[in-house]
Amino acid sequence: MDYTLNNQPKSNKTEVIIGEDALEQLGRFSGSYTKTAIISDESAAKYCLGPVQDALGRKVEKIILPDGEANKNLRFAEDILRQLREAGFDRKSLIIGLGGGVINDIVGFAASMYMRGVDWLVLPTTLIAQADASIGGKTGVNLGGYKNMVGSFWPPKAVLINPKFLKTLPLRQIRNGLAEIIKMGFIADAEILDEVQKIEPEKILGVHLNKASELAAKAKIEIVNSDMYESGGRKLLNFGHTIGHALESISLETDEPLLHGEAISIGMAAEAKLAELEDVCKPELVENIKETLTRFGLPTSYKHAVIGDILERILADKKNVGKDINWTLPKAAGEGLYNHLADDINIKEAIKSVII
Ligand SMILES: NC(=O)c1ccc[n+]([C@@H]2O[C@H](COP(=O)([O-])OP(=O)(O)OC[C@H]3O[C@@H](n4cnc5c(N)ncnc54)[C@H](O)[C@@H]3O)[C@@H](O)[C@H]2O)c1
Ligand SMILES: [Zn+2]
Incomplete structure (x- = not known):
């Protein structure tokens, strides 16, 4: 194609x-x-x-x-x-x-x-x-x-x-990529999620993975074509990445670094919770996101970080403008929103929900 x-x-x-x-x-x-x-x-x-x-x-x-x-x-x-x-x-x-x-x-x-x-x-x-x-x-x-x-x-x-x-590619790396495909499904195109459902976790490689991967690439092409420089719609792609990037960089300083997809998998669990706390989505969507990730062995919690450290990294994220954190959150399967400003208490609670 x-x-x-x-x-x-x-x-x-x-x-x-x-x-x-x-x-x-x-x-x-x-x-x-x-x-x-x-x-x-x-x-x-x-x-x-x-x-x-x-x-x-x-x-x-x-x-x-x-x-x-x-x-x-x-x-x-x-x-x-x-x-x-x-x-x-x-x-x-x-x-x-x-x-x-x-x-x-x-x-x-x-x-x-x-x-x-x-x-x-x-x-x-x-x-x-x-x-x-x-x-x-x-x-x-x-x-x-x-x-x-x-x-x-x-x-x-x-x-x-x-x-x-x-x-x-080792299995861990394949799962790592699936995290981004799942992300794309939740924020942009529910058809990707239908294809992901058809993938057997014991035998991930195959036609359904190829189809899901191509649909994700295609969705990204469409998003980038309408907003190359991330002034609008491209921000949708940041779902899971605000908290995910913070966790990824923290983990790189430990003996057990997270892969990018693993970090954004945890980031998606946390940011989905934030969406629920902010009344952007229903609790069932949070469960759906977490179940889809865990079905493929992707993590939805993390034990090597403290909340202060995570917040500090989030505040230094280049996606922020001044002190405002611009959140990309899921609304429904296949639909997200961006530039959402969230309540500080909800942000802390969402982060806490993934720290064990
Ligand atoms: N530019 C963007 O828009 C964008 C988007 C998403 C992610 N990223 C970046 O991508 C990076 C993560 O990419 P990644 O997960 O591919 O990591 P990676 O590039 O480190 O690859 C993972 C491992 O797989 C090995 N490998 C590569 N191809 C292989 C193959 N065919 N068979 C066996 N082993 C193979 C690599 O040598 C490496 O050890 C992060 O730095 C992230 O920030 C960038
Ligand atoms: Zn990414």
């Missing part, structure tokens, strides 16, 4: 190609460049680099980073930039990001910085990257304990999504 993202206000477009033959399109997007680099991480390279090189059919520069969120920082971004410079990359070079959301974000960021911006393509290899992160042109790195604090809007020329890459 082919889709197009219109990256307003610029007239450039991102083609999003989804299917097991997506790599066949690589040649179409990678010609006419002086040099090409594939940037990946160790695991994505181990499982996915071979077919990509075969599809490209020519020698390219390879830059392989260590795995993990902890490396999504300025140091590794600089490392990429330095290696591009040393290899003589110019403005007409192409960068290909091959990997999960971490690679998507740091490679896109490096592409936006190198010589004030070079073209890039992304080949997402995790579920989170295929259903969500590769769509929408947001790039960035973490700064200190804060997620995605430094970044840019720099859409790739194309996103080539091959669901076959998911076959080597």
Whole structure:
């Protein structure tokens, strides 16, 4: 299936190609460049680099980073930039990001910085990257304990999504991606939830997952097409992410870091509770959200954080304007609202409801 993202206000477009033959399109997007680099991480390279090189059919520069969120920082971004410079990359070079959301974000960021911006393509290899992160042109790195604090809007020329890459992904990573798909179902498109219901938790990979992932990508394309720079509807995507990002960054400083999807799963449980306390949704929706997440082994509570620490991180979130926290909350299955200002007592109670 082919889709197009219109990256307003610029007239450039991102083609999003989804299917097991997506790599066949690589040649179409990678010609006419002086040099090409594939940037990946160790695991994505181990499982996915071979077919990509075969599809490209020519020698390219390879830059392989260590795995993990902890490396999504300025140091590794600089490392990429330095290696591009040393290899003589110019403005007409192409960068290909091959990997999960971490690679998507740091490679896109490096592409936006190198010589004030070079073209890039992304080949997402995790579920989170295929259903969500590769769509929408947001790039960035973490700064200190804060997620995605430094970044840019720099859409790739194309996103080539091959669901076959998911076959080597560990179960925990697949569940991680499902969290974002479930999020999209609750705030934007209930059809996604129907498809998620058909997925068997014991055998997640398969047609229903592929369909749910594609529907989530499609929903994101529609949202981004109407609001690239997050002045309105794109804020819907932040459901679960205000509390989720706080928990994710706290957990990164512990011995048991949460994956992004796990953190936003807990964030969704907390923010759904907030929606209930604020009379935005009915208690049954909160139960529905929690049941859908737990059915796939996703967490809805957390034990390594104290409320003060969480609040402090939430207040530093870049989505806030001044002291106001702009909440995105679920109203009903497939429908959310954004820019909601909540009562302080309800916020604390919602956070407490997920801390054990
Ligand atoms: N830019 C956006 O709009 C956006 C949206 C959502 C999430 N994100 C970001 O995405 C990141 C999370 O992405 P993620 O969950 O993909 O994490 P990730 O990129 O760290 O990938 C998870 C792990 O899977 C490995 N891996 C990748 N492909 C594989 C494959 N096919 N087989 C086996 N192993 C493979 C990776 O090496 C890594 O160790 C977070 O930093 C989050 O902030 C960005
Ligand atoms: Zn997310």
